Amino acid sequence: MKKHDQDFMKRQNRLTVFEIIKNQQPISRAFIAKQTGMSPTTVSRIVGELTEEGYLLETEQVSAGLGRKSTLLAMVDAAVLSVGVELDRHRIHIGIVDIQGKVVASGTYPRAADESAEITLERIGAEINRLTHENEIDCARLIGIGIGLPGIVDNDNGVVIFSVQLGWKNVRLAERLKEITGYDVAVDNELKVKALAEHLKGAAIGSNRTALLGFGNGVGSALIVEGEIYRGKTNSAGEIGHTTIDPNGMMCDCGKAGCLQTYINIHSLLAEANKTHPVRTIEELFEARRAGERWAVYLIDRALMYMAITINNVVCMYNPDSVILSGELADKFPEIYQEVVELCITRFVWEPLRGTFTILRSELSEQGVVIGSGLMSQNCFFALE
Amino acid sequence: MKKHDQDFMKRQNRLTVFEIIKNQQPISRAFIAKQTGMSPTTVSRIVGELTEEGYLLETEQVSAGLGRKSTLLAMVDAAVLSVGVELDRHRIHIGIVDIQGKVVASGTYPRAADESAEITLERIGAEINRLTHENEIDCARLIGIGIGLPGIVDNDNGVVIFSVQLGWKNVRLAERLKEITGYDVAVDNELKVKALAEHLKGAAIGSNRTALLGFGNGVGSALIVEGEIYRGKTNSAGEIGHTTIDPNGMMCDCGKAGCLQTYINIHSLLAEANKTHPVRTIEELFEARRAGERWAVYLIDRALMYMAITINNVVCMYNPDSVILSGELADKFPEIYQEVVELCITRFVWEPLRGTFTILRSELSEQGVVIGSGLMSQNCFFALE
Numbered sequence: 078m079k080k081h082d083q084d085f086m087k088r089q090n091r092l093t094v095f096e097i098i099k100n101q102q103p104i105s106r107a108f109i110a111k112q113t114g115m116s117p118t119t120v121s122r123i124v125g126e127l128t129e130e131g132y133l134l135e136t137e138q139v140s141a142g143l144g145r146k147s148t149l150l151a152m153v154d155a156a157v158l159s160v161g162v163e164l165d166r167h168r169i170h171i172g173i174v175d176i177q178g179k180v181v182a183s184g185t186y187p188r189a190a191d192e193s194a195e196i197t198l199e200r201i202g203a204e205i206n207r208l209t210h211e212n213e214i215d216c217a218r219l220i221g222i223g224i225g226l227p228g229i230v231d232n233d234n235g236v237v238i239f240s241v242q243l244g245w246k247n248v249r250l251a252e253r254l255k256e257i258t259g260y261d262v263a264v265d266n267e268l269k270v271k272a273l274a275e276h277l278k279g280a281a282i283g284s285n286r287t288a289l290l291g292f293g294n295g296v297g298s299a300l301i302v303e304g305e306i307y308r309g310k311t312n313s314a315g316e317i318g319h320t321t322i323d324p325n326g327m328m329c330d331c332g333k334a335g336c337l338q339t340y341i342n343i344h345s346l347l348a349e350a351n352k353t354h355p356v357r358t359i360e361e362l363f364e365a366r367r368a369g370e371r372w373a374v375y376l377i378d379r380a381l382m383y384m385a386i387t388i389n390n391v392v393c394m395y396n397p398d399s400v401i402l403s404g405e406l407a408d409k410f411p412e413i414y415q416e417v418v419e420l421c422i423t424r425f426v427w428e429p430l431r432g433t434f435t436i437l438r439s440e441l442s443e444q445g446v447v448i449g450s451g452l453m454s455q456n457c458f459f460a461l462e
Numbered sequence: 463m464k465k466h467d468q469d470f471m472k473r474q475n476r477l478t479v480f481e482i483i484k485n486q487q488p489i490s491r492a493f494i495a496k497q498t499g500m501s502p503t504t505v506s507r508i509v510g511e512l513t514e515e516g517y518l519l520e521t522e523q524v525s526a527g528l529g530r531k532s533t534l535l536a537m538v539d540a541a542v543l544s545v546g547v548e549l550d551r552h553r554i555h556i557g558i559v560d561i562q563g564k565v566v567a568s569g570t571y572p573r574a575a576d577e578s579a580e581i582t583l584e585r586i587g588a589e590i591n592r593l594t595h596e597n598e599i600d601c602a603r604l605i606g607i608g609i610g611l612p613g614i615v616d617n618d619n620g621v622v623i624f625s626v627q628l629g630w631k632n633v634r635l636a637e638r639l640k641e642i643t644g645y646d647v648a649v650d651n652e653l654k655v656k657a658l659a660e661h662l663k664g665a666a667i668g669s670n671r672t673a674l675l676g677f678g679n680g681v682g683s684a685l686i687v688e689g690e691i692y693r694g695k696t697n698s699a700g701e702i703g704h705t706t707i708d709p710n711g712m713m714c715d716c717g718k719a720g721c722l723q724t725y726i727n728i729h730s731l732l733a734e735a736n737k738t739h740p741v742r743t744i745e746e747l748f749e750a751r752r753a754g755e756r757w758a759v760y761l762i763d764r765a766l767m768y769m770a771i772t773i774n775n776v777v778c779m780y781n782p783d784s785v786i787l788s789g790e791l792a793d794k795f796p797e798i799y800q801e802v803v804e805l806c807i808t809r810f811v812w813e814p815l816r817g818t819f820t821i822l823r824s825e826l827s828e829q830g831v832v833i834g835s836g837l838m839s840q841n842c843f844f845a846l847e
Contacts, residue, residue, distance in 0.1 A: 085499075086499060114470075114471060229814055238814070239814050285695070286694060286695050298779075302692075307687075308781070309671060309780055309781020309782065310670070310671055310781050310782060310783045310818055310819070311781060311815075311818050312781070313778075313781040313814065313815060313818070314779065314780055314781040315778075315779065315781075316778040316779070316781075316812065316815075317778060317779060318778075319774075319778050319812040320705075320774065320775040320778050320779065321707075321771045321774055321775060321810060322706075322707060322708070323707070323708055324767060324771065324810075331812055331813060331814075332813060333809075333810070333812065333813075336812075382709060386706045386709065389704075389705065389706055390705040390706060390775075391779075393698075393700075393701040393702060393703075393704050393705050394683075394699065394700065394701070394702060394705065394776075394779045394780070395694055395699055395779070396693070396694020396695050396696060396697070396698040396699040396700075396701075397694065397695060398695045424718075425706060425709075425718070427701065427704040427716055427718065427721075428716060428717060428718075429614055429623070429624050429698065429716075430696075430698060430701075433695055433696050433698070434695070
């Protein structure tokens with residue numbers, strides 16, 4: 078039995094109305110009611126609240142048949158901005174995101190792999206100040222900060238439970254960054270916010286069940302079902318990188334052997350390559366493959382095969398209508414897309430599920446986490462206010 | 463954005479009220495409203511409909527504080543029965559299921575592996591007649607038939623898209639069986655209805671995210687999220703048996719190599735065993751293991767390891783709060799439960815997710831599919847009427 082909590086329904090309804098106006102403006106109250114199945118009274122109440130708060134305005138009147146006039150509603154786009162932050166091992170990427178998901182100002186800052194959470198958060202606070210100041214952004218319009226990062230995140234409480242890449246454990250990120258900046262802070266796993274961004278503004282608009290795959294310094298996935306992130310019990314759903322593929326396989330940094338990610342992630346590929354040839358970067362490895370070096374061809378071909386296997390395994394488990402390839406490997410080497418699709422079609426996807434989904438390229442690429450984090454922060458704001 | 467369809471909400475609300483009364487009777491209208499967040503008017507309307515249709519009755523009056531009296535509602539249990547059918551390669555199992563999920567009469571019938579759909583459905587119709595007749599069941603109380611079977615099922619249209627075990631493809635099962643019997647027919651994948659049964663009446667009552675695993679003639683899983691079956695786009699979610707575990711592995715009947723199920727399912731185990739020793743049944747193979755025969759120990763130990771890997775992979779992908787072991791292997795050899803749990807804890811489950819879920823034994827065992835199918839049929843009836 079589904080839990081029907083009244084407050085939850087109210088927040089959902091508010092967010093639904095907000096999303097419809099944002100995406101379909103200009104639009105009438107009557108048409109919102111028709112689309113949502115909400116009562117005209119409920120729609121009018123929510124529209125009234127949002128107008129009073131300065132987020133909506135009434136535009137022209139149009140004839141709604143039989144001589145009745147209907148007022149159209151539109152967003153005050155300029156009214157709301159949020160900060161989206163992508164936090165990675167070696168890099169911090171900050172963007173100011175408007176209500177349509179456009180990045181109006183951004184900056185990228187290096188980060189030392191062993192930098193403490195305290196230092197990182199103070200730097201994020203300072204860079205947000207500098208960014209808004211330099212770009213003459215009215216801070217009164219900033220409604221909050223969203224952060225996406227690799228690792229397991231307790232999104233309800235804004236706590237980073239565990240992140241191998243950042244080297245953090247049990248960091249109360251939302252609480253501390255709010256102390257530093259004064260803004261409300263929403264935190265989530267990077268692939269979950271990226272999937273949200275692709276669903277709202279990128280490759281998966283209109284898709285009902287999107288699985289986003291990330292191939293980079295780790296391997297992971299995120300699932301969006303009917304517009305909502307599927308989280309699981311501890312917001313850890315989608316951790317396909319640690320599904321076991323071969324109990325006799327290579328050691329993973331998690332302490333198990335044969336995790337899927339050991340065949341694909343950049344760190345593993347470089348470590349394997351360096352057993353025979355000195356290779357410093359993933360670009361050099363791909364260069365060697367293009368030059369026909371047998372060891373590089375072998376390693377990359379194997380990684381691509383395991384990407385196709387990842388797609389098969391995700392499709393068998395989630396049965397999505399679309400799969401998005403993302404992450405550093407997909408972004409930097411767009412040529413692999415076609416090869417992986419080919420492997421899926423010819424060999425690796427279970428026959429009954431071929432044709433039930435499309436394989437998409439990420440559209441937002443390295444902007445995805447910043448945009449998704451910014452939009453997540455706005456969603457929290459509009460749903461909770 | 464979530465789709466808010468008014469008819470859908472109405473059906474959901476009706477089903478919610480029905481479920482609450484069924485599980486918490488006797489109960490007052492006010493308490494239903496409080497729990498669901500529905501308005502008292504909505505609750506009264508739904509209760510009125512259900513009472514008029516003969517499914518509810520008013521029982522005693524109780525004081526609800528400050529002298530106000532409140533009437534309690536209860537189910538007319540005897541008012542509703544449904545037929546649950548488990549359809550398998552070699553067997554048909556039919557049960558008459560009451561509103562509490564109790565099987566009040568049942569029968570089991572052999573089936574030839576190559577029996578046509580037409581013959582199977584005619585036989586099911588005849589056996590339902592005989593069963594109701596012999597047990598003096600009032601057919602006016604039967605509200606429909608539910609069927610669970612192995613394979614990919616279009617549950618919206620009651621069509622079996624594809625079932626290796628039954629040897630069927632594109633069979634319009636619901637339509638044909640309704641022609642034969644006159645009853646509405648609901649059809650679904652066996653693991654999905656089994657998971658529903660365990661959630662409503664078995665091991666996973668109160669769990670919000672249950673993953674049920676089936677280890678038998680195939681390997682599969684089903685996920686229940688907040689009381690609802692997670693289906694995916696074509697009702698194929700959970701097909702973990704065809705996730706690829708080893709691209710150099712054994713051939714699977716699906717035409718791929720190294721599918722997870724090739725290490726676990728009964729057919730594979732017997733085929734592998736017979737390469738060195740004649741073994742006719744899975745019982746004989748387990749007997750040989752108990753006797754310390756090295757080849758049998760090796761095969762079963764490997765299967766148990768892959769069961770633990772299945773649990774890890776399901777937990778990484780779905781992040782459930784409980785995992786239920788079911789299927790012929792789990793039912794016939796209850797001793798494997800402890801061994802698999804041990805393997806999970808000591809080696810195969812990814813460390814950050816240990817302790818986020820419990821591993822449960824199926825409670826309904828070989829009754830699960832019949833009970834789940836019967837309850838599914840009742841849910842369709844009460845939600846759609």
